[in-house]
Structure formats: structure tokens, C-alpha cells
Amino acid sequence: MKRRNFIQSLSSSAVSLGLPAEAMANASAPNTARKIFAWGGATDKAIANYLIKLIGKENPKVCFVPSATGDSVVSINNWYALMEGVPMRPHVMKVYINSYSTKESFEETLMRMDAVYVGGGNTLNMMAIWKAQGIDVALRKAYDAGVLMSGASAGSLCWFEGGTTDSRPKELSAMQCLGWLKYSHCPHYTSEEQRKPLYHKLIKSGELSPGYACDNQSGLYFENEALVRCVTSSPNSRSYFVDLKDGKISEQELKAELIS
Numbered sequence: 620m621k622r623r624n625f626i627q628s629l630s631s632s633a634v635s636l637g638l639p640a641e642a643m644a645n646a647s648a649p650n651t652a653r654k655i656f657a658w659g660g661a662t663d664k665a666i667a668n669y670l671i672k673l674i675g676k677e678n679p680k681v682c683f684v685p686s687a688t689g690d691s692v693v694s695i696n697n698w699y700a701l702m703e704g705v706p707m708r709p710h711v712m713k714v715y716i717n718s719y720s721t722k723e724s725f726e727e728t729l730m731r732m733d734a735v736y737v738g739g740g741n742t743l744n745m746m747a748i749w750k751a752q753g754i755d756v757a758l759r760k761a762y763d764a765g766v767l768m769s770g771a772s773a774g775s776l777c778w779f780e781g782g783t784t785d786s787r788p789k790e791l792s793a794m795q796c797l798g799w800l801k802y803s804h805c806p807h808y809t810s811e812e813q814r815k816p817l818y819h820k821l822i823k824s825g826e827l828s829p830g831y832a833c834d835n836q837s838g839l840y841f842e843n844e845a846l847v848r849c850v851t852s853s854p855n856s857r858s859y860f861v862d863l864k865d866g867k868i869s870e871q872e873l874k875a876e877l878i879s
Contacts, residue, residue: 638851641857654767655799656773658838658850659806660739665703665852666838669878670734673840674707674767679733686701686748687740687773690715694738699771716750726757732766735810743786743794746777755797762799772806775838779804780828783818793826800844803830808859819868822861829862837875849875 656673658666659702671679681702687696690713702709712728729735735758738744749755768778776782781795782804791813796804805818814832821827831839831846837856838850849858854877862869 650844651698652760652765653799653844654765655778655841655844656767656838657770657778657804657833657841658771659775659833659835659856659858660772660810661807661835662701663836663852664701664705665878666836666850667787668700669838669850669852670736670767670769671705671707674733675831676733676792678706678708680708680710680731680735682712682729682732684712684735684737684774685740686714686754687738687742687745689740689744691740694740694743698736698738704816713739714752714754724757725754726760729757729761730764730767732761734767734769735761737768737770737774737777739770740773741786742773742776742796744782745773746794746796751758758797759799771845773808775833776804779830781829782806782827783814783821785811793817793821798840800841801828803827803832804830804859808832808834809857822863823866823868830858832870834858839873849873850878851875852878 628704629661638826654673656670664764685691685694685696690769696709699709710732712725721792729809758768769822770777777796778782779796779802780798784794785791786794799852803816803822807814809815818832822829833839836853837858838849839858840850851857858875
């Protein structure tokens with residue numbers, strides 16, 4: 620498919636989703652696409668299988684990054700249990716390591732993967748560790764090389780400019796993230812009572828830019844920082860584009876493909 624036709628196809632997808640025109644501004648040819656698949660939380664088999672479908676490769680290598688839980692054994696075991704029976708080769712990249720126990724750099728690990736899946740947990744701590752270890756730079760190199768980036772909760776928030784987090788004591792708050800996607804983000808949009816009102820408040824005050832909110836089990840797939848489609852593994856889970864119009868919050872539900 621020629622580049623012009625591809626962009627026209629993506630633009631048609633944007634119209635069907637009801638997306639703002641600027642959401643497609645950076646679209647480019649699919650063979651060089653930078654790819655992100657982010658969902659609000661509650662990963663299930665349908666989402667896991669859809670992730671493999673997006674990779675578009677037989678028996679791909681998928682790397683789980685459990686930084687947000689401090690490399691928790693529980694989160695790692697849950698990852699292996701989730702991916703059992705899914706046609707892929709699972710890997711885990713730990714950040715709590717030492718020079719004697721690791722044979723390759725973070726960059727070397729990430730660059731040999733087909734996809735990266737970042738787990739949930741404390742986003743603020745995860746971002747601090749990534750920056751201290753240079754993992755943010757290694758992830759960007761892999762992303763630019765076509766490795767699919769994905770994740771839920773902390774693993775969805777990290778790719779955006781910023782959003783709502785429960786990483787600090789006492790109450791939900793805003794935080795800044797990698798900023799690869801030039802929007803804000805709110806995971807767990809309706810499953811946690813305080814998420815939605817805080818997100819609206821932060822956008823209205825200008826502390827966060829307009830952006831995408833996802834319920835648990837609802838996700839967004841981006842190519843070259845442009846939204847291509849919205850999917851959900853539950854008919855009760857949705858995603859939204861939240862904006863500010865004439866000083867008032869505008870919440871636009873996105874048309875989603877039901878996956879199983």
C-alpha cells in the first residue's frame with residue numbers, strides 16, 4: 620500500500636472513531652511504524668491474544684517489565700500464568716539486578732524483543748528507576764526500531780505526557796511521564812471512584828493536556844503516535860477522548876471493537 624493510501628486509511632479510522640483531526644497528524648508508512656498498545660487495567664486472555672495479533676509474527680518474543688512492582692515475584696508469576704497457552708516466548712526484564720548476575724544490558728535485552736509489556740504498580744517509582752538506569756532511553760530506541768510497546772495501568776500511563784496516579788500517599792495525583800504520546804491519560808477511568816473527577820479537574824485547570832481515558836479491559840492502539848483503533852474485551856468497558864471546550868469538559872466515547 621502506498622504511503623498516501625495508508626494515511627487515508629488511517630484517517631478513515633479516525634473519522635469512524637470520532638477522533639480529533641490532529642490525532643492522525645504523525646501517521647506514516649506501516650513498515651516503519653512505532654507502535655503502542657495501552658489499556659486501562661485488568662489484563663485478560665483476550666487482551667493478551669490481541670497483543671500477539673498486533674505483533675504480527677509467529678511465536679514472538681514478549682518481554683514483561685515488572686518495574687512498577689519492584690520486580691515482585693507475584694507479578695512475575697501472574698505474568699507467566701496469564702501468557703500460558705498464548706503463542707509467544709515470554710521473557711522478564713528485572714531492574715533489581717547486579718553486574719554479576721546479568722549478561723546483557725537493558726538495551727540489548729529490549730532490542731532483541733518483538734514486544735514489551737509493562738505491568739501495573741507504582742508509576743512514579745518505576746519512572747524514577749527507568750531514568751536512573753537509562754531504561755527510558757533503551758525503551759525509546761526499541762520503540763523507534765519497531766518493537767511494540769504495551770501495558771496496563773502504570774504500563775499504559777507511562778507512554779503519555781502524564782496523567783492520574785495512585786503512586787503517592789493519601790490521595791490520587793498528577794504526574795509527568797515519557798511523553799511519547801502527546802496527550803494525557805487516565806487508566807481505571809470508571810473502576811476507581813476518584814479517577815474520573817480528578818482527571819476532569821486536572822484537564823480543566825490546565826495541569827494536564829486533553830487526552831485518553833480507559834476503563835479496565837478497554838485499550839487503545841497507536842501507530843506513529845496516532846490512534847488507529849480502540850478495543851475492549853468487555854461490552855461494559857469503554858475508552859474516551861476527554862477535552863476542554865468553551866471552558867467545559869467534553870467526554871467523547873470512542874467506538875470500540877469487541878475482542879474475545
